[in-house]
Amino acid sequence: MILYSAPMAGYTHYAFRNLLRLFGGVDLIATEMISARSFTEMEARRRDLPSRLYGIKDEARPLTVQIWDNNPETLSFFANRLASEYKVSVIDLNFGCPARQIAGKNESGAYLLQYPERIGDIVRRVVGAAAGTPVSAKIRLGRTRDTVNAADVAQAVEDAGAVSLTVHGRTAADMYRGKADWDEIAKIKPKLRTIRLIGNGDIGSAEEALFRLRNYPVDGVMIGRGCVAKPWVFRQIKQSLTAGETALQEPSGQEMSRIVAVHLAALRQQFTESVALALIRKMMCRFISGLPGARKFRNDICAVKSADAFMTLVNRQWGVDNKYPITDNKADSAE
Ligand SMILES: Cc1cc2nc3c(=O)[nH]c(=O)nc-3n(C[C@H](O)[C@H](O)[C@H](O)COP(=O)(O)O)c2cc1C
Secondary structure (H helix, E strand, O other): EEEEEEOOOOOOOOOHHHHHHHOOOOOOOEEEEHHHHHHHHHHHOOOOOOOOHHHOOOOOOOOOEEOOOHHHHHHHHHHHHHHOOOOEEEEEEEEEOOHHHHHHHOOOHHHHOOOOOHHHHHHHHHHHOOOOOOOOEEEEEEHHHHHEEEHHHHHHHOOOOOEEEEEEEOOOOOOOOOOOHHHHHHHHHHHHHOEEEEEEEOOOOHHHHHHHHHOOOOOOOOOHHHHHHHOOOHHHHHHHHHHOOOOOOOOOHHHHHHHHHHHHHHHHHHHHHHHHHHHHHHHHHHHHHHOOOOHHHHHHHOOOHHHHHHHHHHHHHHHOOOOOOOOOOOOOHHH
16 A cells, blocks of 8 residues: 655645655655656756656655656657656656646646557657656546546556556546545556556545555555644554554644744755745644634744744644744754
8 A cells, every 4th residue: 555645736835845754754756747848948948847756856865856748759759858857756747737838738637648659659759868767747636527547548548557546546637636435546556557556636635545455446646635634544544453552642732833933944955944934834823723722823933034933833732842843953853
């Protein structure tokens, strides 16, 4: 049973991936989707490379880098560089994004679902260019409810040499409305011979992940929004799978304080202090949801202007001495 974190544009940047590793339990972590065309053009003009490549060269492995475009040559060029120079663990092809900017004018992402043979051609060429680095794909059920064709696309992806396929149980037309249809995901499994099928959609807790893993014919699950709200969810799932624990443990105040300090430091490496604070505020508002004092904490963290003041509030909320100030670079080994 494999646990994947989902690629999420605007969320799964370097610092967030680091945060997931600190909590543990996740088998494969994905970047945000990166435009193959931007990479190719920026490199040709010797300009700065896409900011979403930040951290990828040096961070821990395993790491999946997700890429998008509709041109097999452009994708192959980028895939080759990711394999040879960046030495990433897996290259994932995005055939599921329904956003207008991707699936509309750029005819990429979920737009391609209507052409399983084009998807097969892209996967085959990228597998060749990736020279041994595994290639995977992520799709939705189809373009619309009337044209669900995930099984055909899955077969094209398998025949072209990918190692795994993630299916988000909605169509492109659904966007994020309604519920992910896991029965449709299940229908794909009998059509596949070798590649792993990863189910995705609406897993918000460890209990829901365990339910999907036990009741649907998938080799693993991918979690997106659920791990933004609870980055420790993978550890809870792993604990239940391996030790059969029934009481799922939440992070202690000490751990929360230590990990938030490390996360803030990682955000500050990549972003300015005000952007880092904005990003971590958004995240902490999710963590605090439903806990005592949530409203006051939310108001207080919205008013602070420095990372140190922010950490003081976090430590107070989680009942920890001001032990992990953000200026302490050794915060993650202090405990
Ligand atoms: C803010 C946001 C950004 C996303 N960005 C990507 C992306 O870059 N690539 C991708 O394949 N899917 C992307 N997705 C879709 C997720 O990977 C996932 O398929 C979807 O959220 C359903 O899973 P969940 O219910 O566990 O969140 C994004 C979703 C959200 C909410």
